[in-house]
Amino acid sequence: MTDARLDVLCIGNAIVDVIAATDDAFLAREGLDKGSMRLIDAEEATRLYDHMGPAREISGGSAGNTAAGIAMLGGRAGFVGQLADDQLGDVYAHDVQSIGVEFTTPRIPEAEAPTARSLVLVTPDAERTMNTFLGAAQALTVDRIDEDQVRESAITYLEGYLWDPELPRAAMERAIEVAHEAGRQIAFTLSDGFCISRHRDGFLGLIDGGKIDILFANEDEIMALTGAAGFEAAVAEVRPKVKVLVVTRSEKGAIACRGDETAQVPAEPVERVVDTTGAGDLFAAGFLTGLTQNRSLHDSLRIGAIAAAEVISHYGARPEADLKALVASKLG
Amino acid sequence: MTDARLDVLCIGNAIVDVIAATDDAFLAREGLDKGSMRLIDAEEATRLYDHMGPAREISGGSAGNTAAGIAMLGGRAGFVGQLADDQLGDVYAHDVQSIGVEFTTPRIPEAEAPTARSLVLVTPDAERTMNTFLGAAQALTVDRIDEDQVRESAITYLEGYLWDPELPRAAMERAIEVAHEAGRQIAFTLSDGFCISRHRDGFLGLIDGGKIDILFANEDEIMALTGAAGFEAAVAEVRPKVKVLVVTRSEKGAIACRGDETAQVPAEPVERVVDTTGAGDLFAAGFLTGLTQNRSLHDSLRIGAIAAAEVISHYGARPEADLKALVASKLG
Numbered sequence: 001m002t003d004a005r006l007d008v009l010c011i012g013n014a015i016v017d018v019i020a021a022t023d024d025a026f027l028a029r030e031g032l033d034k035g036s037m038r039l040i041d042a043e044e045a046t047r048l049y050d051h052m053g054p055a056r057e058i059s060g061g062s063a064g065n066t067a068a069g070i071a072m073l074g075g076r077a078g079f080v081g082q083l084a085d086d087q088l089g090d091v092y093a094h095d096v097q098s099i100g101v102e103f104t105t106p107r108i109p110e111a112e113a114p115t116a117r118s119l120v121l122v123t124p125d126a127e128r129t130m131n132t133f134l135g136a137a138q139a140l141t142v143d144r145i146d147e148d149q150v151r152e153s154a155i156t157y158l159e160g161y162l163w164d165p166e167l168p169r170a171a172m173e174r175a176i177e178v179a180h181e182a183g184r185q186i187a188f189t190l191s192d193g194f195c196i197s198r199h200r201d202g203f204l205g206l207i208d209g210g211k212i213d214i215l216f217a218n219e220d221e222i223m224a225l226t227g228a229a230g231f232e233a234a235v236a237e238v239r240p241k242v243k244v245l246v247v248t249r250s251e252k253g254a255i256a257c258r259g260d261e262t263a264q265v266p267a268e269p270v271e272r273v274v275d276t277t278g279a280g281d282l283f284a285a286g287f288l289t290g291l292t293q294n295r296s297l298h299d300s301l302r303i304g305a306i307a308a309a310e311v312i313s314h315y316g317a318r319p320e321a322d323l324k325a326l327v328a329s330k331l332g
Numbered sequence: 333m334t335d336a337r338l339d340v341l342c343i344g345n346a347i348v349d350v351i352a353a354t355d356d357a358f359l360a361r362e363g364l365d366k367g368s369m370r371l372i373d374a375e376e377a378t379r380l381y382d383h384m385g386p387a388r389e390i391s392g393g394s395a396g397n398t399a400a401g402i403a404m405l406g407g408r409a410g411f412v413g414q415l416a417d418d419q420l421g422d423v424y425a426h427d428v429q430s431i432g433v434e435f436t437t438p439r440i441p442e443a444e445a446p447t448a449r450s451l452v453l454v455t456p457d458a459e460r461t462m463n464t465f466l467g468a469a470q471a472l473t474v475d476r477i478d479e480d481q482v483r484e485s486a487i488t489y490l491e492g493y494l495w496d497p498e499l500p501r502a503a504m505e506r507a508i509e510v511a512h513e514a515g516r517q518i519a520f521t522l523s524d525g526f527c528i529s530r531h532r533d534g535f536l537g538l539i540d541g542g543k544i545d546i547l548f549a550n551e552d553e554i555m556a557l558t559g560a561a562g563f564e565a566a567v568a569e570v571r572p573k574v575k576v577l578v579v580t581r582s583e584k585g586a587i588a589c590r591g592d593e594t595a596q597v598p599a600e601p602v603e604r605v606v607d608t609t610g611a612g613d614l615f616a617a618g619f620l621t622g623l624t625q626n627r628s629l630h631d632s633l634r635i636g637a638i639a640a641a642e643v644i645s646h647y648g649a650r651p652e653a654d655l656k657a658l659v660a661s662k663l664g
Contacts, residue, residue, distance in 0.1 A: 018423075021652065049426060050426075050430075052430065053430050053431065054391065054400070054426070054427040054428075054430050054431050054650060055423075055426070055427065056388055056389065056390045056648060057388065057389035057390070057423060058388045058389070059386065068386070086419055087418055087419040087420050087446070088419050091350075091387075091389060094381060094382075094386070094387070095386040095387065096386075098382075098384065098385050098386050099385065099386050114419070314646075315652075316388060318386060320353065320647075
């Protein structure tokens with residue numbers, strides 16, 4: 001992949017996370033499914049925000065978190081996502097660009113739609129429940145895809161969440177075409193169990209149609225996708241359909257399959273899990289960084305596990321520690 | 333103080349903190365004085381923001397942090413500060429109101445000036461260096477003071493930083509008059525050594541003029557204010573001029589004086605100091621909460637030390653833990 005200008009181009013919803021600690025009683029009162037991501041409109045965003053406690057604002061968005069992680073691990077990352085020209089848009093653009101991620105998507109006026117935000121409620125068990133107002137992120141049109149940038153990227157990484165809004169879905173389908181025409185690879189994350197329940201046929205169509213080279217899922221997601229009776233069966237069903245399959249299993253570690261090869265790692269120990277937001281995104285960042293550095297499947301999984309462990313040890317889905325140094329100290 | 337509707341009304345600059353980890357080399361390159369707060373204009377704010385790394389946005393402002401701490405400790409707190417009607421203004425208003433602080437100051441249009449922000453650079457030694465763009469906060473005029481609210485508050489707490497911009501200085505002088513006419517008390521924090529070097533005569537005028545009932549300072553600040561040869565001499569010089577004097581001394585603990593009475597506590601142990609932003613503000617919150625609950629000087633200092641220890645254990649100047657439960661577990 002040495003002829004590529006970027007290692008990984010990540011395309012996703014550009015979202016600022018608004019993160020508040022809460023308790024299970026609050027989720028119950030609000031009728032929220034713990035651990036899920038639901039889409040909300042502006043009115044519900046205002047209502048829920050008025051009910052929730054004080055928060056911190058940290059850039060997020062699944063693919064954006066992955067791009068940030070790759071850059072912090074020393075990889076050449078790009079990001080494509082739609083912001084508005086408002087204060088939260090300034091924050092998002094700063095955060096992604098200041099760590100060296102290439103990000104050039106032009107913004108839309110705030111009057112059309114404000115920058116997306118996700119109200120992230122974190123319970124004492126560190127589980128996050130996300131309530132996302134997509135705002136400007138829904139306006140990611142096909143013409144926002146810089147086709148040269150896609151062609152110049154070894155891997156284009158897409159989040160399943162992009163399938164929710166109509167315009168970004170088309171943008172993502174175009175990115176897949178362009179990447180494959182240029183002989184590049186497509187990586188895809190299933191994102192969320194509820195997202196799969198909304199778009200199972202679409203996701204299966206992508207996978208069965210050979211559109212996905214590298215697939216990321218967690219245990220729940222691969223079960224929801226396949227409807228298989230057990231984890232082994234689900235993995236066996238999906239692995240022949242993609243070049244690389246990566247499945248994360250929380251405290252049970254993670255597994256990667258490539259052809260006949262299978263690698264497995266335990267979860268990285270964490271002193272105290274504070275907020276699981278971004279665990280999957282940073283796992284993907286670590287794994288893809290390893291892959292683009294031609295590391296073994298096993299070592300790529302290890303980098304994923306190290307990056308995921310860092311991000312769940314504090315609030316927010318962007319790494320706080322020096323990830324590159326952390327990996328070097330643990331893996332060499 | 334049982335006839336008061338609010339225990340403490342805090343008046344200060346309403347500022348969103350933009351907090352980034354950095355290193356000493358960055359401070360040196362930018363010519364920044366570690367540990368200080370400097371005022372910057374919009375242009376410098378943009379320039380420095382472009383240079384600094386990814387950040388998290390958390391509501392801050394000295395008196396705002398104190399109000400938040402008092403509310404979290406179970407006290408009846410109010411806050412007065414000037415925001416714009418922009419996204420950062422929404423964030424600030426939400427954060428302070430959602431923990432039960434009374435906050436009714438009308439906002440100004442963003443076109444006049446945007447909500448204030450402070451670029452807070454945190455070095456690995458947990459020291460913070462603040463670069464504050466005051467924006468809308470400078471527009472806190474005398475008519476923003478709700479005189480009834482001041483009269484109904486047992487203590488009105490003012491930050492020394494308010495002395496920097498002209499309009500808020502006048503607002504604060506009016507608040508002092510109104511409070512004293514109503515037989516209420518004025519608490520004041522010296523805020524920052526550099527702030528004292530800018531306004532030493534003004535601060536001494538307030539203290540010598542009997543305008544301050546409860547004075548908060550740290551060791552450096554009381555030395556800068558008095559120019560005394562040693563700590564003991566500085567305390568001896570100031571204590572007769574105020575009803576209560578509280579001096580914090582970082583890892584050396586804190587001391588409080590009231591008339592002939594002197595109380596002292598050691599610093600509360602902290603597992604890992606991450607970011608010292610807000611330590612003094614939360615100390616004041618804890619001490620004032622104790623005082624309004626008619627606790628002893630010693631126990632009031634202890635509550636201050638517990639609240640300060642919590643806030644320096646993570647990024648941001650607003651408490652993350654349940655402060656009330658924390659104090660109950662340690663003090664009863």
